[in-house]
Amino acid sequence: METSRRVLLKGGFLATGVTFLPGTTGPSLDLRPSAAAQVPHDNPFSLGVASGDPSPDGFVLWTRLARLPLDDDGHGGMGDRVHEVRWQVATDPSFARVVRHGTVPVGPATGHSVHLEPSGLEPDRDHWYRFRLGRHLSPVGRTRTAPRPASTPAALSVAVASCAQWEHGHFTAYRRIAEDEPDLVLHLGDYLYEYDPGFEPARSGNVRAHEGPETVTLADYRRRHAQYKTDPDLQRLHAAAPWVAVFDDHEVSDNWADDRRGTTTVGGDFGLRRASALRAYWENMPLRRSAYPQGAEMRAFRRFGWGRLATFHMLDTRQHRDPQACGPAAMGACDETWEPDRTILGTAQEAWLDRGLRGSGATWDVLGQQVPMGSLELSPVDVGRQSMDGWDGYPACRERVLASLAAAANPVVLTGDVHDAFATEVWADPDDPASVVAPELICTSVTSNGDGADSPDGSYRWQATNPQVRFWNDLRGYVRVTLTPGELSADFRSLPFVREPGAPAFTRASFAVAAGSPELHQTGALPLAEL
Numbered sequence: 001m002e003t004s005r006r007v008l009l010k011g012g013f014l015a016t017g018v019t020f021l022p023g024t025t026g027p028s029l030d031l032r033p034s035a036a037a038q039v040p041h042d043n044p045f046s047l048g049v050a051s052g053d054p055s056p057d058g059f060v061l062w063t064r065l066a067r068l069p070l071d072d073d074g075h076g077g078m079g080d081r082v083h084e085v086r087w088q089v090a091t092d093p094s095f096a097r098v099v100r101h102g103t104v105p106v107g108p109a110t111g112h113s114v115h116l117e118p119s120g121l122e123p124d125r126d127h128w129y130r131f132r133l134g135r136h137l138s139p140v141g142r143t144r145t146a147p148r149p150a151s152t153p154a155a156l157s158v159a160v161a162s163c164a165q166w167e168h169g170h171f172t173a174y175r176r177i178a179e180d181e182p183d184l185v186l187h188l189g190d191y192l193y194e195y196d197p198g199f200e201p202a203r204s205g206n207v208r209a210h211e212g213p214e215t216v217t218l219a220d221y222r223r224r225h226a227q228y229k230t231d232p233d234l235q236r237l238h239a240a241a242p243w244v245a246v247f248d249d250h251e252v253s254d255n256w257a258d259d260r261r262g263t264t265t266v267g268g269d270f271g272l273r274r275a276s277a278l279r280a281y282w283e284n285m286p287l288r289r290s291a292y293p294q295g296a297e298m299r300a301f302r303r304f305g306w307g308r309l310a311t312f313h314m315l316d317t318r319q320h321r322d323p324q325a326c327g328p329a330a331m332g333a334c335d336e337t338w339e340p341d342r343t344i345l346g347t348a349q350e351a352w353l354d355r356g357l358r359g360s361g362a363t364w365d366v367l368g369q370q371v372p373m374g375s376l377e378l379s380p381v382d383v384g385r386q387s388m389d390g391w392d393g394y395p396a397c398r399e400r401v402l403a404s405l406a407a408a409a410n411p412v413v414l415t416g417d418v419h420d421a422f423a424t425e426v427w428a429d430p431d432d433p434a435s436v437v438a439p440e441l442i443c444t445s446v447t448s449n450g451d452g453a454d455s456p457d458g459s460y461r462w463q464a465t466n467p468q469v470r471f472w473n474d475l476r477g478y479v480r481v482t483l484t485p486g487e488l489s490a491d492f493r494s495l496p497f498v499r500e501p502g503a504p505a506f507t508r509a510s511f512a513v514a515a516g517s518p519e520l521h522q523t524g525a526l527p528l529a530e531l
Contacts, residue, residue, distance in 0.1 A: 042067040044078070044133050047226060048235035051129065051143035052243040052286030053304065054184070058119040059143050059242055061087065062286035063131050065112040069226035070211050074219030075108055076226060082107035086132040089118050093128045093140065111222050111283035123148045124307075141239040144183055147307035152363075152485060156306050157182045159241075160479040162248070162370075162416025163190040163445030166228060167197070167206040169498030173446045173478050175233040176493065176505035178240040180480060185241050186312075188416030189248025189370045190448065191285070192228045194264060194277075202450030207499050214266050216273050221280030229284065238286075245285050246300055246314050248370040248417055252277040255328040255389055257321050259296075262328045271296050301349050303356055310483050311362040313353055315369035320346025321394070330388040331378060337393055344371075344394040345401070354404040357411070363515060364483050365408040371417045373398065374426035374440050377465035390417070402428050402437050410515050412488060413440040414481070419449045421479070421492045422460075423471035423511045423520055433467065439513050439520045441490050443479040451497045452476055458509055458525055470520050471509045480507075488513040489523070
């Protein structure tokens with residue numbers, strides 16, 4: 001009988017600080033109390049471990065050394081020294097069957113981060129990994145290789161999350177995702193927030209504080225990432241499953257667009273700030289070496305497959321876009337909005353996406369992206385009040401992308417950003433329900449905006465102007481998606497509170513999409529009062 005991943009995760013965290021048995025070539029651990037007593041207290045693995053970007057024969061393995069995570073210089077108390085870190089990958093959680101191992105130098109040039117890309121591994125199976133520095137052993141992480149390209153997996157479970165502001169609540173949603181034991185985690189942006197402490201309190205006040213000022217320098221961003229990584233629920237989820245992550249705006253600055261700094265309060269050289277932010281993002285996430293930033297540019301859009309079941313097209317809606325029409329925080333269109341050459345993706349990424357969709361042989365083509373793609377009126381009356389930061393601000397680009405989506409067999413759009421949960425549809429004609437091109441599942445935030453509130457019947461507060469919206473909710477949480485050859489099912493998982501830790505998660509509503517039809521069908525709902 002297979003051991004529960006949940007038990008393995010618990011065991012992995014309890015293993016922190018144990019040592020290898022002297023003189024052995026295998027991975028046996030010395031669990032004697034006397035051995036544990038010899039371990040110094042300055043744990044270099046205080047930020048945990050992570051994996052990401054799986055392929056059929058490998059994945060990325062990550063950790064970052066930090067004995068003092070919040071040191072002002074951003075080096076985590078590791079100084080300028082280069083350290084030799086040992087690592088192992090095994091096909092069992094006790095590391096009796098080690099299939100890859102080695103030593104890697106780690107130093108200040110990459111913020112003392114480790115990015116390994118072991119290859120040649122067996123497809124479509126769980127692997128476990130860990131790191132060692134001196135007497136310190138990291139937590140054990142569980143990850144997974146993707147299936148062979150020609151295979152057709154029976155199912156794939158994906159958790160979708162975004163928008164985790166430290167100040168606004170506890171990251172309990174991450175723990176609940178880990179308990180769901182997904183095959184894959186898609187994080188769609190706003191992994192952290194750049195604000196000065198207290199700059200944007202939640203509706204009922206902040207419950208914990210950012211360390212340091214608004215992030216501007218490389219040291220600032222490294223320290224902010226480190227603060228977020230100290231959260232045990234976030235560490236637990238990173239160790240539970242491989243992540244595929246893309247950034248949105250707050251990893252750099254609010255509402256930024258290409259070389260425009262957006263609405264953050266600190267001025268100065270935005271190009272230098274953007275370069276610092278993207279470098280720190282790469283250093284602190286399980287990303288491949290090919291994504292390492294070149295100055296202020298980082299290759300973030302990418303594609304990966306899960307056999308013939310699904311192809312994921314991960315988009316970048318920040319680096320290559322035209323500036324927002326009418327200003328970075330505009331709520332309503334102006335003449336500039338309708339210019340035919342405006343793009344939220346950039347011409348190169350548009351062409352890349354079109355090629356990928358038209359040439360895909362997958363059952364499901366999934367877009368993982370940051371801001372709402374379908375039209376979304378932000379008013380109870382039809383006055384054209386729409387956010388120019390989303391695809392509503394780039395209608396010509398949306399029209400081109402929808403033509404590409406229509407060429408795919410079963411396109412699906414997964415979205416973050418707006419701090420509310422939506423089950424909606426993307427219509428080619430906003431006035432014609434028969435013009436639906438794809439379902440769009442928008443996850444709510446992990447914490448941003450605080451506890452939120454339930455919608456008793458799941459209807460959108462501005463439903464009259466948004467007939468394409470099938471469900472809306474303002475509680476915090478995530479979306480749990482399961483893909484099979486015949487159907488996509490989605491559970492909108494909600495937490496009743498985040499201002500205190502330990503909230504339960506429950507399924508607020510469930511939807512299904514049948515292969516061959518882009519229409520959403522609700523299959524279940526549970527009002528908060530019934531929890």
